[in-house]
Amino acid sequence: MAQLTYREAVARGIAQEMARDENVVLLGEDVAKAGGVFKATVGLLEQFGPNRVLDTPISEQAILGAAMGAAMTGLRPIAEIMFADFLGVCYDYIANEFPKTRYMTNGQVGCPLVVRCGNGGGARFGAQHSQSVENWCMQFPGLKVVSPSSPVDVVGLLAAAVRDPDPVVFLEHKSLYATKGEVPDGEILDTLGTAKILRPGRDATILALGLMVPRSLQAADVLWAEHGIGCEVIDVRSLVPLDTQCILGSVARTGRVFTVEENPRQLGWGSELVSIIADEAFYDLDGPAVRITTPNIPLPAADALEDLAIPSVNRIVEMIRHSLSA
Amino acid sequence: MTQKTRPTAGETVPTGGISPDKRLEMYRLQVLLRQAEQRAYDLFLENKIKGTSHLSLGQEAVAAGAAAAMRPGDLSFCTYRGHAHTLARGVPVEKVLGELMGRDNGLMRGKGGSMHLTSVEHGVMGSYAIVGAHLPIACGAAWRAQYKGDSDVSVCFFGDGATNIGAFHEALNFAACRKLPVVFVCENNLYMEYTPIADVTAVKHPGGDRAGAYGLERIVIDGNDADVVYLTMVKAFARARAGEGPSLIECLTYRHSGHSRADPAKYRPPGELDRWKERDPVSIYRRRLETQGVAAETLDAIDAEIHRIIDDATKACEAAPSTSADILFTDVYADGGCSWRN
Numbered sequence: 001m002a003q004l005t006y007r008e009a010v011a012r013g014i015a016q017e018m019a020r021d022e023n024v025v026l027l028g029e030d031v032a033k034a035g036g037v038f039k040a041t042v043g044l045l046e047q048f049g050p051n052r053v054l055d056t057p058i059s060e061q062a063i064l065g066a067a068m069g070a071a072m073t074g075l076r077p078i079a080e081i082m083f084a085d086f087l088g089v090c091y092d093y094i095a096n097e098f099p100k101t102r103y104m105t106n107g108q109v110g111c112p113l114v115v116r117c118g119n120g121g122g123a124r125f126g127a128q129h130s131q132s133v134e135n136w137c138m139q140f141p142g143l144k145v146v147s148p149s150s151p152v153d154v155v156g157l158l159a160a161a162v163r164d165p166d167p168v169v170f171l172e173h174k175s176l177y178a179t180k181g182e183v184p185d186g187e188i189l190d191t192l193g194t195a196k197i198l199r200p201g202r203d204a205t206i207l208a209l210g211l212m213v214p215r216s217l218q219a220a221d222v223l224w225a226e227h228g229i230g231c232e233v234i235d236v237r238s239l240v241p242l243d244t245q246c247i248l249g250s251v252a253r254t255g256r257v258f259t260v261e262e263n264p265r266q267l268g269w270g271s272e273l274v275s276i277i278a279d280e281a282f283y284d285l286d287g288p289a290v291r292i293t294t295p296n297i298p299l300p301a302a303d304a305l306e307d308l309a310i311p312s313v314n315r316i317v318e319m320i321r322h323s324l325s326a
Numbered sequence: 327m328t329q330k331t332r333p334t335a336g337e338t339v340p341t342g343g344i345s346p347d348k349r350l351e352m353y354r355l356q357v358l359l360r361q362a363e364q365r366a367y368d369l370f371l372e373n374k375i376k377g378t379s380h381l382s383l384g385q386e387a388v389a390a391g392a393a394a395a396m397r398p399g400d401l402s403f404c405t406y407r408g409h410a411h412t413l414a415r416g417v418p419v420e421k422v423l424g425e426l427m428g429r430d431n432g433l434m435r436g437k438g439g440s441m442h443l444t445s446v447e448h449g450v451m452g453s454y455a456i457v458g459a460h461l462p463i464a465c466g467a468a469w470r471a472q473y474k475g476d477s478d479v480s481v482c483f484f485g486d487g488a489t490n491i492g493a494f495h496e497a498l499n500f501a502a503c504r505k506l507p508v509v510f511v512c513e514n515n516l517y518m519e520y521t522p523i524a525d526v527t528a529v530k531h532p533g534g535d536r537a538g539a540y541g542l543e544r545i546v547i548d549g550n551d552a553d554v555v556y557l558t559m560v561k562a563f564a565r566a567r568a569g570e571g572p573s574l575i576e577c578l579t580y581r582h583s584g585h586s587r588a589d590p591a592k593y594r595p596p597g598e599l600d601r602w603k604e605r606d607p608v609s610i611y612r613r614r615l616e617t618q619g620v621a622a623e624t625l626d627a628i629d630a631e632i633h634r635i636i637d638d639a640t641k642a643c644e645a646a647p648s649t650s651a652d653i654l655f656t657d658v659y660a661d662g663g664c665s666w667r668n
Contacts, residue, residue, distance in 0.1 A: 054504075065461070065462020065463045068462075068501060069469070073470045075469075097463070104437055106435050107656070244667040270518070
């Protein structure tokens with residue numbers, strides 16, 4: 001057992017898979033010699049050499065396209081798109097190429113690859129380096145979307161993503177890179193499509209992802225300590241595939257559900273989850289399903305403004321308390 | 327093979343040690359592509375092929391010359407104008423026409439259609455309908471070959487229009503930096519969709535004039551001469567297999583039909599099509615073979631054999647059932663289905 005930071009867990013997970021399978025290769029901007037701009041790939045070049053750990057030019061289409069061609073012909077590439085916002089310049093591969101290839105070729109060709117990105121806000125980087133792009137990615141049949149919130153989940157879900165025969169977008173939260181957690185020794189392999197109940201509760205279900213998970217846990221502590229409201233906090237972890245059973249089971253127990261997301265109000269991932277709950281668990285609900293989101297604005301850079309935009313512990317507490325008392 | 331000025335098709339006859347068998351193979355391929363595309367066009371007019379289609383009529387020499395230079399195991403990456411390149415690798419005509427017609431005997435049983443022809447067993451690693459997207463993908467396949475020590479070469483075909491999209495430049499730079507075994511083949515048919523490529527491009531030769539930016543040799547060839555294409559490709563393959571890196575080959579050619587099914591190509595100046603038809607690759611090649619002493623009967627027999635193949639394929643497709651509904655939901659994910667939740 002070791003205490004690892006979230007960023008160290010990324011390197012640990014990649015190293016675990018590269019050591020296991022020589023077909024696993026890593027490419028991206030600054031990932032080799034510099035160890036990544038987020039220092040999440042430190043030591044991999046030294047351990048696995050320049051044929052398996054590639055510094056690329058600032059060419060996001062070349063990065064994702066090359067990953068795809070390599071994946072189609074037998075490798076298991078891990079491609080880093082530094083800031084998730086940059087998926088915008090190579091979105092063709094996310095939208096048109098990776099997810100459709102297996103279907104269009106009637107199963108002849110798969111794209112077993114992982115796209116890692118630094119996702120999410122809180123770092124005061126402004127509107128083009130702070131977005132949460134889960135909703136950009138989860139709308140395409142054929143693509144999987146995962147986002148861990150703890151170091152141990154980073155290792156296990158990254159391993160699962162690398163071994164998965166389908167393309168996976170793996171969203172690492174930038175504001176979690178420095179956080180620490182216990183990570184067991186030895187190989188760690190998790191399962192895509194599994195949510196985790198991190199805290200049981202009988203009054204309400206909170207569905208969260210990434211940075212919103214620790215904030216939701218803190219909010220649950222406050223709601224219990226100060227208001228006697230018991231919240232069941234679920235780390236959704238994987239949007240595609242989605243652990244609907246875990247989510248609907250919890251809603252059936254608590255009768256209330258709150259999604260906490262960094263996606264903007266307009267068509268964030270919470271809207272799809274709330275839609276599923278409305279379709280399939282309507283009669284379990286004792287009140288409206290509530291989305292706690294970033295407002296429908298580009299993210300501002302200034303700390304005072306960004307803190308107002310992204311759901312805070314206090315906002316989560318107040319919205320749940322207000323909604324349950326209504 | 328490098329030529330500094332626009333070549334004139336058919337005037338020079340490269341010998342280059344091409345064997346008589348190889349020449350007959352290229353003739354046969356060009357006739358096959360010509361007749362198959364004409365049949366596809368006819369089937370459209372009969373409304374037996376729906377959707378859209380982008381024909382290579384007039385451009386057969388590029389596909390035939392390139393395919394004749396490829397080895398089994400080499401990989402083709404094609405565009406939406408990819409029927410010819412797919413057929414040239416040996417994919418049966420019935421599979422291609424069946425796919426165009428949405429029949430169960432189609433190459434992908436109707437799930438891809440005209441713009442996505444793929445046959446892994448023939449090394450056809452896909453036809454890509456987003457302009458330029460497949461250049462980086464071909465780089466990735468070549469990177470795999472380099473990393474694994476495999477001897478195959480990836481060949482990426484694209485039109486002149488693709489040279490103005492970012493992915494073209496990203497791929498060329500990436501491939502040149504890493505000396506990848508990939509051959510980029512630009513089919514310059516003078517028009518990007520409906521617009522003359524010269525009207526929207528800063529250089530005269532959209533492929534060749536960009537090569538220098540990536541440290542590559544400027545190669546502009548007569549794309550209507552299968553022998554020229556073949557010899558140029560042989561050289562590029564040798565370079566790729568020797569670890570010397572990519573090549574960018576601009577093939578000057580012309581499409582006899584419009585951009586797609588919907589395009590009557592009325593934007594072309596009067597007489598242009600006729601002038602290019604005088605440089606028709608199939609006719610040029612036939613005349614050359616006859617000049618070299620190949621009996622007309624031999625060539626007529628090839629024509630007739632191809633005609634039978636196309637007719638048989640057409641009949642088989644017309645008799646084949648429509649694609650069955652049970653594959654609507656299959657092969658979205660590797661587990662075979664489309665479920666994204668438990």
